[in-house]
Amino acid sequence: MLSGAVFAPFVTVSPTTAAGILNTSNQDNDVFSFGIASGDPSDSGVIIWTRINPEYIQNPQTDDLHLVFWPLNQKENSKAIKINADEIKRENDFTVRINLDGMMDENQFYHYQFEYGQRSSIIGRCRTLPASTTTLEQLKLAVLTCQDFTTGYYNAFSHLADEAVDFVVHMGDFIYEYSQYEGFEDSTLPGRKLTFPSGQKLATTLEDFRHAYKTYRSDKQLQKAMAQHTWILSTDDHDCADNCYWNYEEDTLGLPSHDSRHQLDAQALMDIKLSSQKAWFEYVPTRVDINEDASHPHDYLTIYRNFKFGQLAEIFMTDSRTYRSEPSCDSKDLNDGSQCMDIPDPKRTMLGDRQRNWLIDGINTSDSHWKIWGNQTLVAKFGLTGILREYQINKDAWDGFPEERKTIARAIKDNGTNNFVTLTGDLHTSIVTYSKIEYTNDGIFYPNGDLDNLVVQNL
Numbered sequence: 075m076l077s078g079a080v081f082a083p084f085v086t087v088s089p090t091t092a093a094g095i096l097n098t099s100n101q102d103n104d105v106f107s108f109g110i111a112s113g114d115p116s117d118s119g120v121i122i123w124t125r126i127n128p129e130y131i132q133n134p135q136t137d138d139l140h141l142v143f144w145p146l147n148q149k150e151n152s153k154a155i156k157i158n159a160d161e162i163k164r165e166n167d168f169t170v171r172i173n174l175d176g177m178m179d180e181n182q183f184y185h186y187q188f189e190y191g192q193r194s195s196i197i198g199r200c201r202t203l204p205a206s207t208t209t210l211e212q213l214k215l216a217v218l219t220c221q222d223f224t225t226g227y228y229n230a231f232s233h234l235a236d237e238a239v240d241f242v243v244h245m246g247d248f249i250y251e252y253s254q255y256e257g258f259e260d261s262t263l264p265g266r267k268l269t270f271p272s273g274q275k276l277a278t279t280l281e282d283f284r285h286a287y288k289t290y291r292s293d294k295q296l297q298k299a300m301a302q303h304t305w306i307l308s309t310d311d312h313d314c315a316d317n318c319y320w321n322y323e324e325d326t327l328g329l330p331s332h333d334s335r336h337q338l339d340a341q342a343l344m345d346i347k348l349s350s351q352k353a354w355f356e357y358v359p360t361r362v363d364i365n366e367d368a369s370h371p372h373d374y375l376t377i378y379r380n381f382k383f384g385q386l387a388e389i390f391m392t393d394s395r396t397y398r399s400e401p402s403c404d405s406k407d408l409n410d411g412s413q414c415m416d417i418p419d420p421k422r423t424m425l426g427d428r429q430r431n432w433l434i435d436g437i438n439t440s441d442s443h444w445k446i447w448g449n450q451t452l453v454a455k456f457g458l459t460g461i462l463r464e465y466q467i468n469k470d471a472w473d474g475f476p477e478e479r480k481t482i483a484r485a486i487k488d489n490g491t492n493n494f495v496t497l498t499g500d501l502h503t504s505i506v507t508y509s510k511i512e513y514t515n516d517g518i519f520y521p522n523g524d525l526d527n528l529v530v531q532n533l
């Protein structure tokens with residue numbers, strides 16, 4: 075696991091007894107109003123998440139939070155821990171993350187349940203990783219991305235909750251930064267309205283971003299899927315801003331001109347990025363840590379990290395927005411292949427030097443059979459035919475960063491690394507193709523990739 079974090083704001087826990095707690099007849103979804111969740115498995119634990127509804131917190135705050143967990147069908151082997159009342163903090167918006175590392179067996183499903191003030195949560199289910207040397211016969215991942223709350227319903231999450239998958243991998247866009255999709259302001263679906271506390275159409279403050287997460291996580295079908303599986307999450311642009319990047323020249327968040335926030339000053343833009351990071355950190359179950367002393371987003375939160383599924387597979391989750399260079403043209407021209415011909419600039423990066431080297435080293439030194447890149451935007455060249463041919467360059471995806479794409483592919487090819495697979499989000503389209511080091515302009519299908527490895531572009 076990546077260990078770049080310098081501060082560990084997990085709650086401190088102490089063992090307690092399971093006896094006398096968890097009166098399941100008293101389950102109360104109002105106390106745990108955004109559900110329970112697990113994420114970022116290790117081979118000896120997971121991160122467990124919940125939030126206590128502040129309306130149920132006494133003044134003075136006296137109730138401790140208890141978490142009980144047990145191997146599936148072995149309730150008699152329950153373990154319990156106590157989270158002290160003063161660990162449920164307003165500065166974390168009353169969210170709680172508990173690191174159970176060292177308390178669970180490898181490659182094992184567990185059940186878990188919270189109790190707070192005589193009220194119990196629903197029972198959740200989580201799973202640990204196999205040990206790194208374990209031989210695993212198969213691995214079933216659910217791959218998700220782009221869950222816009224305002225333009226649809228989450229029926230798929232209800233089905234996902236019932237699926238027999240090992241883990242859920244989310245490529246980003248857990249929230250969208252707008253209250254309504256542009257052009258669809260008058261077509262709000264029943265129950266899917268999102269209004270930011272600031273009154274703005276785009277999330278601007280920490281409270282706006284927190285409100286977005288609360289709105290999304292209020293969905294019962296999403297709650298069901300998050301309670302039933304252990305999640306591994308990354309972020310994409312909409313977790314902060316559409317087509318965002320890092321403005322290295324002014325050292326602040328870069329926004330395209332269609333984003334009304336782009337005219338804010340550098341510090342205000344920096345604050346938007348920091349707010350989006352903090353809200354994501356508070357509301358999804360991850361092992362990453364915020365450095366509260368840092369004022370720069372690159373120091374504040376580092377989310378790229380890897381997970382090893384025994385000898386069968388290893389996944390490297392990257393962050394393609396925090397360190398990415400300014401695009402070669404403004405977003406209004408992003409799909410216009412006739413413009414912005416400075417694309418091959420070798421200095422343009424989507425990952426940044428440090429993350430790219432981490433990815434390449436990780437892929438090339440992994441001893442797992444499958445090496446998986448958990449990535450946000452289309453890696454293969456995107457093209458259309460006929461009258462749509464002019465739209466064949468998607469500069470927001472890896473077509474806008476061809477030199478860095480080539481560097482990664484070349485390093486993997488030259489190392490002789492086999493069984494390299496890429497998972498991708500973003501396009502809301504199912505595409506399966508091969509990786510190449512160089513892509514030509516003569517079409518969109520590549521039956522024989524230079525890497526001879528499959529790239530799966532998802533959803």
Ligand SMILES: [Fe+2]
Nearest residue numbers: 220247312500
């Ligand atoms: Fe998306």
